[in-house]
Structures are given as structure tokens and as C-alpha cells.
Amino acid sequence: MFRLVKVTENALLPALKYTRGMSVATHKEPEKPSIKTAVPGPKTQQLMGELNNLQQAQSVQLFGDYDKCVGNYFVDADGNEFLDAFTQISSVPIGYNHPALLGAFEDKHALKSLINRPALGVFPSADWPSKLKSVLLPVAPRGLDHVSTMMCGSCSNENAYKAVFFWYRTKQRGGKVDFAPEDTDSCMVNQPPGSPDLAIMSFEGSFHGRTFGALTTTRSKPIHKIDCPAFDWPVAPFPRYKYPLHENEAYNNQEDKRCLEQIARIIEERKRSAKPVAGIVVEPIQSEGGDHEASPAFFQNLQQICKRTGVALIVDEVQTGCGPTGKMWAHEHFDLPSPPDLVTFSKKMLTGGYYTSAEFRPAQAYRIFNTWMGDPGKLILLEQVLRVIQQENLLSNVQKTGKVLKNGLNELEKEFSNTINSVRGRGTFLAFNAPTTSLRDKINNDLKKNGVLGGSCGQTAIRLRPALTFREKHAHIYLDTLRKTLKEL
Ligand code: PSZ
Numbered sequence: 001m002f003r004l005v006k007v008t009e010n011a012l013l014p015a016l017k018y019t020r021g022m023s024v025a026t027h028k029e030p031e032k033p034s035i036k037t038a039v040p041g042p043k044t045q046q047l048m049g050e051l052n053n054l055q056q057a058q059s060v061q062l063f064g065d066y067d068k069c070v071g072n073y074f075v076d077a078d079g080n081e082f083l084d085a086f087t088q089i090s091s092v093p094i095g096y097n098h099p100a101l102l103g104a105f106e107d108k109h110a111l112k113s114l115i116n117r118p119a120l121g122v123f124p125s126a127d128w129p130s131k132l133k134s135v136l137l138p139v140a141p142r143g144l145d146h147v148s149t150m151m152c153g154s155c156s157n158e159n160a161y162k163a164v165f166f167w168y169r170t171k172q173r174g175g176k177v178d179f180a181p182e183d184t185d186s187c188m189v190n191q192p193p194g195s196p197d198l199a200i201m202s203f204e205g206s207f208h209g210r211t212f213g214a215l216t217t218t219r220s221k222p223i224h225k226i227d228c229p230a231f232d233w234p235v236a237p238f239p240r241y242k243y244p245l246h247e248n249e250a251y252n253n254q255e256d257k258r259c260l261e262q263i264a265r266i267i268e269e270r271k272r273s274a275k276p277v278a279g280i281v282v283e284p285i286q287s288e289g290g291d292h293e294a295s296p297a298f299f300q301n302l303q304q305i306c307k308r309t310g311v312a313l314i315v316d317e318v319q320t321g322c323g324p325t326g327k328m329w330a331h332e333h334f335d336l337p338s339p340p341d342l343v344t345f346s347k348k349m350l351t352g353g354y355y356t357s358a359e360f361r362p363a364q365a366y367r368i369f370n371t372w373m374g375d376p377g378k379l380i381l382l383e384q385v386l387r388v389i390q391q392e393n394l395l396s397n398v399q400k401t402g403k404v405l406k407n408g409l410n411e412l413e414k415e416f417s418n419t420i421n422s423v424r425g426r427g428t429f430l431a432f433n434a435p436t437t438s439l440r441d442k443i444n445n446d447l448k449k450n451g452v453l454g455g456s457c458g459q460t461a462i463r464l465r466p467a468l469t470f471r472e473k474h475a476h477i478y479l480d481t482l483r484k485t486l487k488e489l
Contacts, residue, residue, distance in 0.1 A: 029070050044063050089455065092348070094389070110377075113376040119373070144342075167312060171310070202280070205238055236266055263302065268309075299331065303337070315329075323394060325426040343356075446485045
């Protein structure tokens with residue numbers, strides 16, 4: 001399956017346009033999944049034991065053979081080849097071992113950027129401003145022309161929250177940027193006014209990460225939160241729709257209304273009790289919490305409430321960003337009259353970070369800061385990813401494949417109406433429910449044994465999170481395998 005090829009001007013390889021002049025190992029995707037052992041297989045089980053002796057590793061599902069993974073296929077340590085519709089929790093944008101990425105560090109300048117990793121807040125390389133401008137700004141959400149890179153999704157949210165608190169306190173000080181001695185003294189003992197009673201509001205079922213501020217705003221499962229101290233920040237309901245959407249319009253509109261009323265009420269109450277909400281963080285589609293959607297009207301109204309009450313709107317696109325809904329950013333589906341205040345990203349973007357406008361830029365240096373502040377190596381990879389998305393027209397591929405998948409899932413929910421329901425989502429960012437958690441887990445597990453990796457979320461949902469390179473042929477394999485799995489239950 002493997003060939004090491006010197007890519008030349010004339011080589012007839014898909015790799016050509018990305019890696020001219022570079023040596024890249026290329027191998028082809030298998031035609032279909034191939035399962036040779038029990039899942040998990042003997043080698044995987046042995047490795048699980050080994051790792052579990054070193055750390056609590058019971059979350060591990062499979063060990064990857066990342067030399068052999070290719071495109072949409074994940075190959076495990078036992079040599080089993082799975083069609084991957086989960087992609088490392090939704091974070092492989094253009095499949096495994098894409099030639100554009102394999103070649104990315106053959107350029108010596110790129111390699112040196114990777115190994116001489118600077119502390120970007122103090123010693124960035126001379127090409128860093130132009131890299132940000134040429135890689136991250138062309139895909140910035142409309143209206144947001146500031147960007148800060150970060151290490152991961154949690155850290156991106158954490159710093160976005162800080163930017164919101166700085167902005168809010170600056171407003172409270174009437175725009176004055178210097179601090180009073182009572183601020184500087186009290187913050188050192190974690191007391192107001194220096195450590196103010198400000199809040200980020202989030203939603204029931206939300207997931208925003210596991211660091212402390214982010215964890216306070218995470219509301220999906222107790223196992224994420226239990227035993228950790230949390231801030232006294234409020235939670236609002238997020239719509240829970242009935243499906244199919246077109247048959248449940250009245251109910252779903254009422255859901256929007258119920259949640260919006262509560263959001264406005266909590267903001268007012270908090271203002272009265274002197275613990276104001278400074279920002280609201282929201283996922284365009286709640287992911288870990290169970291793939292819950294909300295309508296464009298819900299998001300438009302949410303933004304209106306934020307504007308009316310002086311609360312910043314943070315859209316967490318860590319899981320939805322970089323194309324899986326068929327648009328670069330999922331919030332583009334909502335036709336918001338103005339941009340969100342901050343948009344956070346990670347996963348398929350490979351680097352974490354957040355976009356915002358100049359309004360949310362702190363006046364002083366060293367307030368949004370850490371050692372690495374991102375990684376130039378990730379931007380080198382992202383540059384390739386974004387080029388491939390454009391060259392291969394992957395957003396339209398997502399829309400096309402998404403239609404095939406959704407139509408197929410709609411057929412299956414008719415055929416197996418006792419077993420799956422509530423097909424939903426945009427692009428290939430799709431999900432459906434099983435009647436119970438145990439049946440959901442069995443379906444997912446059986447899918448795996450039949451050669452397809454899928455994810456679960458919330459209590460009863462199975463979600464699809466394929467790469468943007470998932471084509472119609474992969475969609476058919478997914479659907480055929482799901483049908484077989486449901487039949488065998
Ligand atoms: O169990 C976990 O910790 C998981 S499973 C999936 C995620 C985390 N997703 C991460 C995530 C996200 O989906 C959204 C919408 N916001 C923030 C995060 C946190 O990103 P990381 O994991 O990079 O810190």
C-alpha cells in the first residue's frame with residue numbers, strides 16, 4: 001500500500017499541487033472498512049493495559065497506527081481499517097496523512113519555525129504578523145479583524161472570557177484605562193472591586209472546555225465538573241426542539257420564546273443583585289451536550305438581547321468552525337445583522353484562538369498572555385488545510401455529502417422508527433437519537449465492530465463528525481453500515 005515518491009513537475013499524483021519537489025509517502029484509501037480481529041483487538045487490549053498502568057486511561061477506545069491511517073480511514077494497532085465519521089472528536093479537517101500536510105515541513109523555513117518554537121507574546125518571528133494576516137484573517141468571521149492564537153479550545157474560551165471582563169470593567173470605569181489602588185490591592189486577595197463579581201452566562205447542555213472558567217460554563221455532564229470549585233455564574237435554558245422541524249414549528253417557536261424570556265430575565269436579575277452578566281457564551285450547535293440546534297431567529301434575538309443589555313456575545317465555534325456545517329463558520333447560517341463580539345476556535349482549525357474586533361482589545365499588554373500563545377507550526381499546517389479546502393471546493397463537498405447523509409438518515413429513521421429518531425444538523429455535522437442511552441451505546445459499538453467510527457453525545461445521540469473530505473461514496477458506506485447495524489440489533 002505504501003510508496004515513497006519524489007514528486008516532480010510531471011508526476012501524476014494528487015499530491016502534486018501541494019508538494020511539488022518534496023518526498024511524501026502516499027498511499028491510497030481502502031475501498032471499504034476491513035475488520036480482521038475482535039474490536040478492541042488483542043494488540044489494542046494489551047496496549048490499553050500498559051497505558052492504564054501509567055494513568056487512568058479507560059477513556060481510550062482504540063490505538064491508532066498513524067503511519068497507516070489515510071484519508072477517511074483510521075487504522076488501529078490491530079490493523080483494522082475503519083471508516084472514520086468521528087475524526088478525533090471532530091478535529092481532522094482534511095483526513096489522515098494528506099499529502100499537503102505530509103509535505104508541510106519539508107520546507108526548511110517551515111521546519112525551523114516548528115523546532116524553534118517562540119514565545120509568541122515576546123519573541124515572534126519576523127513573518128508572524130504576515131502569517132496571521134495571510135492565514136487567519138482571510139477566513140475571519142465578517143467584521144472581526146483582530147485575532148489571538150491559543151493552544152486549545154478551553155484556553156481560547158478562557159481568554160475570550162477575560163477579554164470580555166476587561167472590556168466590561170473598562171466601560172464601568174467610564175473608559176479610563178488605569179486602575180485605582182483599591183483595584184490593584186483587592187485583586188491580590190481575590191476580592192472585589194479588583195476581582196469583580198462578573199459572570200459569563202452559558203446554557204444548559206453546553207460544553208466550553210475543562211479549565212476552570214471554561215468548566216464553570218460547561219453544563220453538559222456532571223463527570224466534567226464534579227469536585228471542582230466553580231464560579232457563581234448563571235445558566236439559561238437552550239431550546240430543545242422536536243423533529244422533524246417542519247412538523248413542529250409552533251412547538252419549536254415556543255421553545256425559542258421560553259428560552260429567550262429566561263435569558264432576558266436572568267440578565268435583569270443579575271444586574272439588580274450587583275453580579276452582572278458581562279458575556280454570554282453559546283455554541284451554534286450544542287455539540288457534546290447532544291447536538292441541540294437553535295433557529296436563526298433564536299440567535300438573532302439572543303444577539304439583540306445582548307446589545308440591549310450591554311452584554312458581549314461569544315460564539316464558541318471550537319467544534320462547528322472550519323467548514324463541517326457547509327459554511328466556514330456555523331453562525332453564518334444565522335444571518336446576524338452584525339458580527340458576534342468574539343468567535344473562538346480550535347479543533348479543525350488546528351490552532352486554537354479567537355477573533356474579535358478592536359473594541360475587545362485590552363488597553364495594556366500582558367493581560368491576554370502566556371508562554372506559547374499558540375504555535376507557528378500549527379499555522380503552517382492550517383495554511384495548507386485552508387488551501388486544500390479552497391482548491392478542492394470542500395465546503396460544497398460538505399453540503400453535497402451532507403445532503404446524501406441526511407436524506408439517507410431520514411430514510412433510515414422511517415425504516416427503523418422504533419430505533420432511531422430526530423435526525424438533525426447542517427452539512428455533515430449531523431446527529432440522530434436512539435430511544436435510550438444503552439441502545440445508543442450498543443448502536444455505536446456495533447457500528448464500530450462493523451467498521452465505522454461514530455461519536456456519541458448527550459444522553460441518547462449519535463453524531464457524525466467526518467472530515468471535510470468525506471465524499472458521497474463514504475456517505476453510502478456509512479449509511480449501508482448503519483442499516484446493517486440496525487437490522488442486526
Ligand atoms: O470530554 C471532553 O473534554 C471533550 S469531548 C469534545 C470536546 C471536549 N470538545 C471540546 C470543546 C468544544 O466542543 C467546544 C464547543 N468548546 C470548547 C471545547 C474545548 O476544547 P479543548 O478540548 O480543545 O480544550
